[in-house]
Amino acid sequence: MTRAELHSVENHDATTTDPTPARSMSERSEPGRGWHRTVSRGVGAAWWWAILPTLRSGLASPGWARLSTAAASALCRWRVQLIALGVLLTGLTVAVLAGTATPQNPAVLPTLGFLATVGEILAGAAAVVVAVPIVRAVYPHTIRGRVRIRYGFDGWASWWDLHRYVSAHAVRAAAVASRPSIAAAASAPGGRPDPGRIERLPAGRCGTWLGRTVVGPVVGTDCYAAHRDVIGLIAPPQTGKTALLGHHVIDHDGPVMATSTKVDIYDYCAGARAEQGPVMLFNPENLGGLGSTVWWSPVRGCADSQTAAERAGHMVGAAASGDDDGDRWDDWAAAVLCALLMAADLNDRDMATVARWVFNPTSDARTGGAAEALALLTSAPAGRVPAGAADALRQVLATDARKTRDSIFLTLQRSVKFMTDPTIAALVTASPDPARSGAVGSGSAEFDAQAFVAGRGALFVIGSDRAHAAVAPLLAAFTGHVFETAKRVAATRAKGRLDPPLGMFLDEVALITPVPLDRWLADAGGRGVHIEWAAQSPSQLAQRWGARGADTIWNATNVKLVYGGLSLDEDLEAVSRLCGHRHEPVTEPDGRERFERVRVCPPDRLRVLPQWHAVLIHRATPATIVRVRPVWTRRDLRPAPPRSVIEPSTTTPRRTDDTAPAAA
Incomplete structure (x- = not known):
């Protein structure tokens, strides 16, 4: 995608790049207006940012x-x-x-x-x-009483801690500083942000609701995370994770991508999101009896070497384990798959052809195996294939080390195993030309990531967590395609970030969309991409991304929500340490009183958190416990909108080049 093409995308920030409106002639000519505005602004700032918070903190003492x-x-x-x-x-x-x-x-x-x-x-x-x-x-x-009594008053975040960093006030201030459209809406006629207008902004437009506090010096305070923050959910099964994610998907101000292993998130949120923009469903396996409304080809766009490398890396990385021992074969497999994807796109082939090359790793081009891709790259017109793009494929096919070649292609076969499922193959080998595609219905639409990022639609991605991660490489590549497109579009926007931000809510991220989170989280917030990931335990992160990758993800996550039900001592101990310590009075046998340093939330109490409750750990505040209201209790839920469904074909589709089925 060229820079000129990115600038051609409809830029919703065009009218808000400079939020300072021109002063009218009457304002410039009328004496005393500047002094009056200065005093009014000062009084407003004193009331909204000093006097009112002080009064509230007194009431919350x-x-x-x-x-x-x-x-x-x-x-x-x-x-x-x-x-x-x-x-x-x-x-x-x-x-x-x-x-x-x-x-x-x-x-x-x-x-x-x-x-x-x-x-x-x-x-x-x-x-x-x-x-x-x-x-x-x-x-x-009662549940409220058990939580209040068991977890106590002291050691948790105070009202001022919450107000400065995780309150509606905090996310409003962050939104004004980072989003030109919000700054324009909160500006006075003189062009400067008005404290009163800022404090009246809808909190849901400026941040993500995390829950309501139930412990500490004060209860009943709603907590929010700014869109520039990364949110991580550690939630064992059946602890209320979807109950919170649904709120985030519905309330996010901007385009939304939500992934899950179940159709619940689609059922709860699709109707409400349809009131904000188009709703799309990418469900390769037709889980829950719901067919996809969009199709996407992993090959499309891979004529560009950078795009091909990104797709190959995501697909191979999703099929690999978190062990460092496999890195050597993974790198080679990604380089080979990059060459295969590039050869397919340059010669108008589809993913079925790529799968055939992977399952037939022969060095003879006449057999239609991987050597055919090498021949296509070698014979491509000058300038279309970058120098060295085919070197990895050439070396692997020419090597005499059969074990090495078999290990590399075994990794590749795991990466494209989803092509052995006719339903999935039909979805990724469709074509915009109905004459060339018998796999999809007449109502099908190719997913346009560029238009999606620039709009306010919702994209739901559903996939199962089957053994050997059959569909995970496809979903990881699809998710990576959306993220990389968002980065490129953000580079053309004001302040280098998307406005409104893209929300990526990745449920069961380690199972169905194992994207390189350890690299994404570093600058996603600065590009206007709000990422929220959910996993079942910290050890699951280590299993997928390795110990060092899991540590990187954990450290880069600004806001952590940990639900009850964890059982491993190391997981409970790590979270308990983050909650800190407090001094508790202890009476000696002789009647004297001393203070003992104890954990705010010991591991045994962390394990038995009630359902719909979670420990909230923000990077800049002491911990607190929040209660979540389940999304299905909302009054603004709507039925899912009518869908133009892509019907799967009964057989693996063939292209006009008469390619063989993807299965070996």
Whole structure:
């Protein structure tokens, strides 16, 4: 894709590149206006960014929680309860007698009404006091009470910690600083950001909702992550991961790509996303009985050597393990696959031809094996094939080390194994020309990553986590195609980032879309790509990307959400250490009190977090625990929109070049 082509994409930032509007003639000529605006802006900043947060922090002070605890303890004493019971009976008696009395003198009616009101007030206040012991007895058995009591007040993030980094205020400020469109919407007529307008921006437009706090000095604070942050979810099965991801997909302000092993995320979110833009489904295996609405060829665009190298790297990397021992064969396999993809695209072949070359690694071009690709590259017109592009393929085919060649092609065969499934093969060998493709229906559409990144649509990618990762290489290449396109388009935009940002929500990333996250996360946020990944445990990251790769991913993730249910000691211990320590008072046998340094969230308590709860660890704040409201409880959910489905063919499709089936 050339730079000129990227500039031809509809740029939604064209009208917001310079958010400073020209001042009107009346503003320039009217004396005193500049002084008035300066004072107004200063007063607004003082109110929104100093006075109001201070008032809120006072209301959220932990002193109120301690005061309420002390008051509840005092009200539970038997003398207080006995007095309250007497007041309750007295108030009820007065209210009933005064309310039912029928005096002969009408002048007494106001007095009786006053007495009835006083009796009701006394009875109501006394009933509250009498109910305190009952509430205190029931509260520890509720989910909220168990969390509040078990995980305590101290050591968790304070109100100011949350306000500075993970509040609606924080993500609004980050959005104004990084997105020209948001800055323009929050600017006053003079062109400068207005504090009042900033604080009134919808928080969901500026960041990603993470949940509501349930521990610490204050509860009930909604937490958000900025779109420049990377979010990581560690969630064992059935702990509520989809309940949160659904919110993120629906609320994201911009194009969305969501991957999953189940169709739940599509069912919950497709209808709501259809109100913002087109909805596309890429479901190669037709999971849940849902056919794809778009098709995509991994070969398309591979005439460019850089694109071919990217696709080959993603496909081979997805089929490889996280062990360092396989790196040698993986590099060779990626280089060979790069040459095969380039040869196919330069000669108008499809993925079925590439699979045939991989499953037939012969050095004789007449047999139609991999040597045919080498012959096509060698005979290509000058300038179309970069120097050295075919060297890896030539060396592998010419080597006498049969074991080496077999190891390389075995890796390649795992990378293109998805072509042995006729349903998947039909989806990746389609053609824009209906006369050349019998694999798709008339309503099919080729996926256009460039238009997708520039719009506000939603792309749902569904794939199974079958053994040997049959479909993972295809989905990894497809996801990589979207990410690389986003990077190229972002380079042409204001500040070098997409506005609105692209949201990539990668559920079960280690199973179905094992893309090189350890390299992506470093600068994705700076390009306007908001990445959220989800895995079942930290050890699953190490299994896929290796120990060093998993450490890189973990360190580059700004916002971590860890659900309960982890069982490995090393996983629990690592998260518990991140939660930090607190000082807890301990009474000695002689009555003296000392403070002991203990974990804020010990491993045993981390393991038993209730469902819909997660520990939130932000890079700049102490940890806290948040509760998530399941996405299926939202009132704005809509049925999935009607789909133009690509129907799979019953047999592996053939192209006009009469290629053989992909299977060996």
